Amino acid sequence: MTDTDGSGVPTHVSAPRRRIDVQIDGAAVLAGAGDTILDACRSAGVDVPTLCYGDTLEPANACRICVVEVSGTRALVPACSRKVEAGMEITTENDRTHHARRMVLEFLDSSVDLSTTPRVATWMARYGADSSRFGDDVATVAQPPKVDNNLYVRDYAKCILCYQCVDACGEQFQNTFAIAVAGRGFDARISTEFETPLPESACVYCGNCIAVCPTGALMPSTEFDMRADGTWDEDKQSTTDTICPYCGVGCNLTLHVQDNRIVKVTSPHDHDITEGNLCVKGRFGFDHVHGG
Numbered sequence: 001m002t003d004t005d006g007s008g009v010p011t012h013v014s015a016p017r018r019r020i021d022v023q024i025d026g027a028a029v030l031a032g033a034g035d036t037i038l039d040a041c042r043s044a045g046v047d048v049p050t051l052c053y054g055d056t057l058e059p060a061n062a063c064r065i066c067v068v069e070v071s072g073t074r075a076l077v078p079a080c081s082r083k084v085e086a087g088m089e090i091t092t093e094n095d096r097t098h099h100a101r102r103m104v105l106e107f108l109d110s111s112v113d114l115s116t117t118p119r120v121a122t123w124m125a126r127y128g129a130d131s132s133r134f135g136d137d138v139a140t141v142a143q144p145p146k147v148d149n150n151l152y153v154r155d156y157a158k159c160i161l162c163y164q165c166v167d168a169c170g171e172q173f174q175n176t177f178a179i180a181v182a183g184r185g186f187d188a189r190i191s192t193e194f195e196t197p198l199p200e201s202a203c204v205y206c207g208n209c210i211a212v213c214p215t216g217a218l219m220p221s222t223e224f225d226m227r228a229d230g231t232w233d234e235d236k237q238s239t240t241d242t243i244c245p246y247c248g249v250g251c252n253l254t255l256h257v258q259d260n261r262i263v264k265v266t267s268p269h270d271h272d273i274t275e276g277n278l279c280v281k282g283r284f285g286f287d288h289v290h291g292g
Helices: 037-043 095-111 120-126 164-169 208-212 221-228 280-284
Strands: 002-004 010-012 019-024 027-032 067-070 089-091 152-154 179-182 189-192 218-220 238-243 252-258 261-266
Touching: 019 037, 027 037, 037 067, 037 089, 067 095, 095 120, 152 221, 164 179, 164 208, 208 218, 218 221, 221 261, 261 280
Parallel strands: 019 089
Antiparallel strands: 002 010, 019 027, 067 089, 152 218, 179 189, 238 252, 252 261
């Protein structure tokens, strides 16, 4: 549907959606037709943890930390992808969901480095997750960060195989297909074709994989270096939205500034042009501001 804003210029107006009555933790909630359980929970102010979910990508159903109980359904269901249905009775917090989330967190924490994953420490405490109960010799996937370019670092010791980077690089966003999941089972990993070094791969350094990575496995070099020397401090950072100056597309940039220097550039996920995506210039081309 289109309308005008008074200037005669057509503007997009979303078609109205049918509302559906559901129950979430015993409370009546009106959800939109086509919404997922996670959408309905968030609109009702119910906090359901997510790791592999990205609000600009199709759900991958990889981590299963968002599982909830639906009345009449034998197994717990992933809230990020299950659509709401009229009369659905949803329970987000009970013994079953707590147990499932605790196990997921413990398995992940015993195999990868979750130290830069937002909110994970809060969830570990909430669900009583303790990966050390598996024993003192629990193996953690330890591998050195891949530093083969000056724009971003790949630290796959933090990778939970959520596939968001692959989807962002592939058909959902960039259509570059520089990376994919290689191997099977315990050998599964994110890789360029034939383990080609990133500078020799099809990568165009848009950094859209960084934008969707939930754990910090993919990180701008500026942030990685500052974290390594102990100077990265998000409490001291401010953000400013602006328009990318490089071309006429009109991409929105969010500049993250610390100590009067740009330390990272992102883009709002709700911006109708970028949906969080940028090109190499928009995401990384800010050194000239500092005279670099």
